[in-house]
Amino acid sequence: MTGSNTKSARTRAKILDAAALTFRLRGYAATTLKDIAEAADMQTGSLYYHFESKAKLMEEVLDKGIREVHAGVLKSQKELAADVSAEQRILSAVHAHLILLLKNGDYTSTNIRNFGQVPDEVHQHHIKLRKAYADLWRKILRQAQQEGALAADIDLALLRMLLMGALNWSVEWYQPDKTSIEAIAQQVCRMLFHGIGSSRPLKNASA
Amino acid sequence: MTGSNTKSARTRAKILDAAALTFRLRGYAATTLKDIAEAADMQTGSLYYHFESKAKLMEEVLDKGIREVHAGVLKSQKELAADVSAEQRILSAVHAHLILLLKNGDYTSTNIRNFGQVPDEVHQHHIKLRKAYADLWRKILRQAQQEGALAADIDLALLRMLLMGALNWSVEWYQPDKTSIEAIAQQVCRMLFHGIGSSRPLKNASA
DNA sequence: TCTGAAATCTAATTAGTGTTAGAAAAAATG
DNA sequence: CATTTTTTCTAACACTAATTAGATTTCAGA
Numbered sequence: 001m002t003g004s005n006t007k008s009a010r011t012r013a014k015i016l017d018a019a020a021l022t023f024r025l026r027g028y029a030a031t032t033l034k035d036i037a038e039a040a041d042m043q044t045g046s047l048y049y050h051f052e053s054k055a056k057l058m059e060e061v062l063d064k065g066i067r068e069v070h071a072g073v074l075k076s077q078k079e080l081a082a083d084v085s086a087e088q089r090i091l092s093a094v095h096a097h098l099i100l101l102l103k104n105g106d107y108t109s110t111n112i113r114n115f116g117q118v119p120d121e122v123h124q125h126h127i128k129l130r131k132a133y134a135d136l137w138r139k140i141l142r143q144a145q146q147e148g149a150l151a152a153d154i155d156l157a158l159l160r161m162l163l164m165g166a167l168n169w170s171v172e173w174y175q176p177d178k179t180s181i182e183a184i185a186q187q188v189c190r191m192l193f194h195g196i197g198s199s200r201p202l203k204n205a206s207a
Numbered sequence: 208m209t210g211s212n213t214k215s216a217r218t219r220a221k222i223l224d225a226a227a228l229t230f231r232l233r234g235y236a237a238t239t240l241k242d243i244a245e246a247a248d249m250q251t252g253s254l255y256y257h258f259e260s261k262a263k264l265m266e267e268v269l270d271k272g273i274r275e276v277h278a279g280v281l282k283s284q285k286e287l288a289a290d291v292s293a294e295q296r297i298l299s300a301v302h303a304h305l306i307l308l309l310k311n312g313d314y315t316s317t318n319i320r321n322f323g324q325v326p327d328e329v330h331q332h333h334i335k336l337r338k339a340y341a342d343l344w345r346k347i348l349r350q351a352q353q354e355g356a357l358a359a360d361i362d363l364a365l366l367r368m369l370l371m372g373a374l375n376w377s378v379e380w381y382q383p384d385k386t387s388i389e390a391i392a393q394q395v396c397r398m399l400f401h402g403i404g405s406s407r408p409l410k411n412a413s414a
Numbered sequence: 415t416c417t418g419a420a421a422t423c424t425a426a427t428t429a430g431t432g433t434t435a436g437a438a439a440a441a442a443t444g
Numbered sequence: 445c446a447t448t449t450t451t452t453c454t455a456a457c458a459c460t461a462a463t464t465a466g467a468t469t470t471c472a473g474a
Contacts, residue, residue: 007441008451027324029236033432045434046452054432087404113323116379117234151405158386158394159403165376166369172323173368187365195402196366197294198358214471215421239461252464253422261462 012050015040020061020106028058028114059122062115065107066129069100073136086149087193093140095185097167102174102181109171134160163192219257222247227268227313235265235321266329269322272314273336276307280343293356294400300347302392304374309381309388316378341367370399 018039022031033054037044051057076096080089100108115126137160144150166188174184225246229238240261244251258264283303287296307315322333344367351357357366373395381391 011451027234027236029234030324032430034430043453044432045454048433049451116320117237117324148405150403154398154403155386155394158391159398161376161380162373162395162398165379166373169368169372169375172372179362179365184365187362188369191361191366191369191399191402193402193404195398195400196357196361197400198355218421240463241461250423251462252424255463256421 015047015050016060019057020110023061023114024106024110028118055119055122058118059125061107062111062126063129065111066133069097069108070133072096072100086144086147091185091189094188098181098185101171112168112171222254222257223267226264227317230268230321231313231317235325262326262329265325266332268314269318269333270336272318273340276304276315277340279303279307293351293354298392298396301395305388305392308378319375319378
């Protein structure tokens with residue numbers, strides 16, 4: 001279905017794109033089907049030929065968003081050489097996450113900004129996919145720790161949530177013409193692994 | 208005015224509290240004045256005796272939220288001894304930010320979750336306060352770097368946004384009965400300053 | 415207790431929403 | 445071309461929201 005190229009499939013995709021864009025900008029409740037229909041160049045009622053409700057539409061946008069990041073990060077891991085360092089693997093995952101969030105954009109960032117303010121049914125349906133994506137990160141971090149690349153006393157659950165927060169928040173401040181996504185990813189990882197303290201002579205060893 | 212204790216002022220405060228709570232949970236657009244009125248134990252129309260519109264109500268909630276964190280973090284800095292380390296100062300600021308976000312709660316976290324999906328007028332009005340709060344953090348970080356406690360090549364703007372993201376995102380996952388806010392703050396700062404890599408300098412920070 | 419102001423309630427207005435049913439048009443099929 | 449199917453449009457429906465005006469109640473002070 002997803003890959004087919006019939007006229008119907010193309011219109012469907014156009015509507016989904018319009019919905020993702022509008023939901024991201026205005027949020028779920030503030031977005032009207034009229035907004036989406038306009039962005040997709042059709043009449044409001046016509047949407048119902050392709051989607052059964054506003055909630056279902058959001059559901060598909062959210063699902064596609066998570067699936068996209070999930071697939072992107074997974075791909076980034078599979079493309080790495082087998083002998084690459086844990087730090088490299090994490091850098092690669094961070095980079096992929098940011099790319100999907102900031103560049104491939106609307107679906108994934110609709111996800112970030114609107115999860116939490118969406119009807120309960122949609123929320124419930126979506127939770128499984130979220131959990132699966134979280135599991136991927138759990139796995140990446142756990143492996144790094146087992147290899148000894150992460151200090152043994154790091155709380156992985158906390159680390160993961162802080163890292164996701166730092167990355168996801170970028171949808172609020174990222175400007176394409178300032179720092180490149182790659183540079184951001186590199187700096188995130190450098191700070192993360194080596195800390196921000198001046199690593200040479202620590203003069204604050206005690207006052 | 209804010210401190211006065213007339214009946215009118217008390218009802219106003221009650222409405223604001225109800226609004227902050229509801230906005231936080233459901234978002235701006237999905238929150239109805241009826242919801243707020245119910246939470247404040249009165250009829251919908253009565254709200255208009257105290258607030259001229261839904262937008263103005265949100266405006267006050269957002270403003271109060273930022274003012275609260277701003278004041279909290281500022282206070283945390285002023286209460287520190289003059290000779291305390293930069294790391295201590297930042298830990299203190301992080302802790303204060305988290306407390307306001309997770310404990311004193313509704314106003315500040317309404318802010319986090321709803322900025323971005325609020326009418327333009329409200330958005331515009333609110334920007335100045337946001338900038339003032341950001342400036343406070345800029346100052347804290349800049350001073351730390353000038354003292355040499357932060358490596359000279361750290362991009363402070365990036366660091367600040369990543370840190371805010373990591374902290375703010377906690378409204379999405381924090382559970383009061385798991386880890387204490389203080390413990391979270393400490394771990395954040397430890398990871399931040401010394402990194403998560405296993406090669407990080409083992410330093411005994413006495414708390 | 416009486417009175418005028420403050421505070422709240424009630425009920426209506428207006429506007430906009432998601433959704434649906436059926437007509438119309440476009441595309442596909444023979 | 446004729447006919448059937450797919451897709452889109454139009455116009456309505458049922459509902460809910462923010463807001464307002466006027467009636468009603470509460471309440472402080474004389």
